Amino acid sequence: MKVLIVDDQPANQVMLSGLIKRFGHQVRCASNGIEAIDVFSGLEPDVVLLDVMMPIMDGFETAPCLKALSGDVHLPILFITALDDQETLLKCLEAGGDDFISVPFEPVVLQAKLNAHARVRELSHSLKGKNEALAYHSNRMEREQNVVSHMLANALQENETQYPFLKTYLAPASEFNGDLVLTKAGPLGNFYLFVGDFTGHGLAPATGALPVSQTFFDLADKGLSIANMVEEFNRKLVKLLPDDMFCAAFVAELSANGERLTYWNGGIPDALLINEAGQVEKRLAPEHMALGILPPEEFSSQVSHCFVEKGIRLITYTDGVVEMTNQDDQRLSENGFEELLRRYACKRDFDGLVTALQKFQQGQEQFDDVSLVCLDCAPTNLPVISPDTNVTHLPFRLVVYLKEDEIRGRDPIIKLVDSLSHLEGIRAHKTTLYLLLAEAFNNTLEHSFLQLDSEIKQTGQGFDEYYRAREERLAELEGVEIEIDIEYRPKSSLLSFSLSSNSENGFNESVNDTEEDESLAFGRGLQLIRNFSSHVEWRDNGRCLYIEYDLSLPSA
Amino acid sequence: MSVSRDFSNDDKQLVIAIKGKFDFSLVQEFRQAYSHIGDSQPTVIIDLRETDYLDSSALGMLLNMRKSLGSSVKGIQLVNAKPDVRRILDISRFDKMFVIA
Numbered sequence: 001m002k003v004l005i006v007d008d009q010p011a012n013q014v015m016l017s018g019l020i021k022r023f024g025h026q027v028r029c030a031s032n033g034i035e036a037i038d039v040f041s042g043l044e045p046d047v048v049l050l051d052v053m054m055p056i057m058d059g060f061e062t063a064p065c066l067k068a069l070s071g072d073v074h075l076p077i078l079f080i081t082a083l084d085d086q087e088t089l090l091k092c093l094e095a096g097g098d099d100f101i102s103v104p105f106e107p108v109v110l111q112a113k114l115n116a117h118a119r120v121r122e123l124s125h126s127l128k129g130k131n132e133a134l135a136y137h138s139n140r141m142e143r144e145q146n147v148v149s150h151m152l153a154n155a156l157q158e159n160e161t162q163y164p165f166l167k168t169y170l171a172p173a174s175e176f177n178g179d180l181v182l183t184k185a186g187p188l189g190n191f192y193l194f195v196g197d198f199t200g201h202g203l204a205p206a207t208g209a210l211p212v213s214q215t216f217f218d219l220a221d222k223g224l225s226i227a228n229m230v231e232e233f234n235r236k237l238v239k240l241l242p243d244d245m246f247c248a249a250f251v252a253e254l255s256a257n258g259e260r261l262t263y264w265n266g267g268i269p270d271a272l273l274i275n276e277a278g279q280v281e282k283r284l285a286p287e288h289m290a291l292g293i294l295p296p297e298e299f300s301s302q303v304s305h306c307f308v309e310k311g312i313r314l315i316t317y318t319d320g321v322v323e324m325t326n327q328d329d330q331r332l333s334e335n336g337f338e339e340l341l342r343r344y345a346c347k348r349d350f351d352g353l354v355t356a357l358q359k360f361q362q363g364q365e366q367f368d369d370v371s372l373v374c375l376d377c378a379p380t381n382l383p384v385i386s387p388d389t390n391v392t393h394l395p396f397r398l399v400v401y402l403k404e405d406e407i408r409g410r411d412p413i414i415k416l417v418d419s420l421s422h423l424e425g426i427r428a429h430k431t432t433l434y435l436l437l438a439e440a441f442n443n444t445l446e447h448s449f450l451q452l453d454s455e456i457k458q459t460g461q462g463f464d465e466y467y468r469a470r471e472e473r474l475a476e477l478e479g480v481e482i483e484i485d486i487e488y489r490p491k492s493s494l495l496s497f498s499l500s501s502n503s504e505n506g507f508n509e510s511v512n513d514t515e516e517d518e519s520l521a522f523g524r525g526l527q528l529i530r531n532f533s534s535h536v537e538w539r540d541n542g543r544c545l546y547i548e549y550d551l552s553l554p555s556a
Numbered sequence: 557m558s559v560s561r562d563f564s565n566d567d568k569q570l571v572i573a574i575k576g577k578f579d580f581s582l583v584q585e586f587r588q589a590y591s592h593i594g595d596s597q598p599t600v601i602i603d604l605r606e607t608d609y610l611d612s613s614a615l616g617m618l619l620n621m622r623k624s625l626g627s628s629v630k631g632i633q634l635v636n637a638k639p640d641v642r643r644i645l646d647i648s649r650f651d652k653m654f655v656i657a
Contacts, residue, residue, distance in 0.1 A: 439612060457616060467580045524612045
């Protein structure tokens, strides 16, 4: 321990420093306040013994200066004074003194006092260290939270909630929301909704939003089904989340015409279909366990479907809504919530409903995240996304030769169309191009080589027979050559196909070209070619079928 | 599996989804998907969201299904067809025999 003695009387200095050195402490003496302040920072004393009366800068003046120099760490100051002058003692305490010693100095008492004050000083030291550590961690935590909020905000950037048919109310209990409401338009004008509630609230559950939202947006962009989506969410969450964490979720898809609702409910309170009067028409109860619990092989992605009439609205919410309490500690409850629905839904007053909820829990601390969504089951009027139709400007020609081995193997036409689809702009037409090529190819193969009779396809049984016969004859086929010559002319934006074969049997248009009859299960192939091509003709006595397709026409 | 079959929880809907290419190569699988539908008179929903290719044989298979199911189902809906697939259905006037939604 380092002790600073401040006293103008040499006799006291000698006596005190002699005693304290004997106790084993380091000592430094100063004769007045100015000197004390001078030596203070070099010494960093643990205890100061301070005389009251000194000619230059007395004890009352010196004490606050020394305390200030000591900063955040407590510096014990013991005044050296006679103990019979109460007024002086009081002044000493006011000036920041912590204790007194008096002449004559009692060695035992002095040692005990020094040790006691040293302990307080030590305590203050460790407290300061802990405060510093705490401040460091608090800063670090804040920085990390900022990083996570930044990532979450970016991850949810795609989350548009501005749709005329959608109303949402989200009220997290803490800075980070453990509830997650995601929406996204699908490519077919359909609409996807995800309402999730992770166990707990705060940072940990909020991080679960990252994988879920990324998956949701990806799969919605691709237009995949709700069953596919929930399987993927579950697979990801089972892998990522600790055992005691999971995510209750309601996932739904509304078809573009607003008439078909497909949903999967895992552990979210009954979603409600309400009518114009705000009355509940149907409850979409949870039928599954929450996401992130069951391993993929036990998980059920079975969805439910319902047809919804015009004017029906879907209300879905997390349990924070019905579990909110009012001043009398009463839960809002399902009944209370449905009563509010009846009151406000008939006027389509979503804001009114939200205000009523806020009013209910006014003044009460919110314990859980609250999310409420209202979806109008009406035509979405969302655009149908069509793929890029900018067609390549390079002319090309591609000739494909197919012999029996290629024909017997995997469908050669799908391979051809897949390859063509890699060319700029052709992808957008792949469905139609496949149809044209498949019809032309199958027509040539089945009639010129396999000599199958389309008539037999008319019954279900005949249909099977036809394709069984096709399989059998194909296996025995030999000496076949089919040539597909594909040419693209950018100037006219025409893609043409010539499909020719070495068959003796040409195409006999009058026999095969059946009249248009929608109920026939056969004979519509050539009709489809006519419908989708800009020009079609038979060449070389029916042995070559020539088709032109205009890529500049909209693909659909 | 290119053809999947799922009854909804209330047994009122049978959803058959076809992935990728829909043609005669699926003839058996497709027929199985709508066999044994029980007597709950479900609505059959053919989900075409992942159907990229189809040809006249697929149209034939749909017509055969309709004929074979008859009144044992409440109706047959062809749903979620991509625009190009939808155009093939429209041109073939399938709207006369199916609900296309």
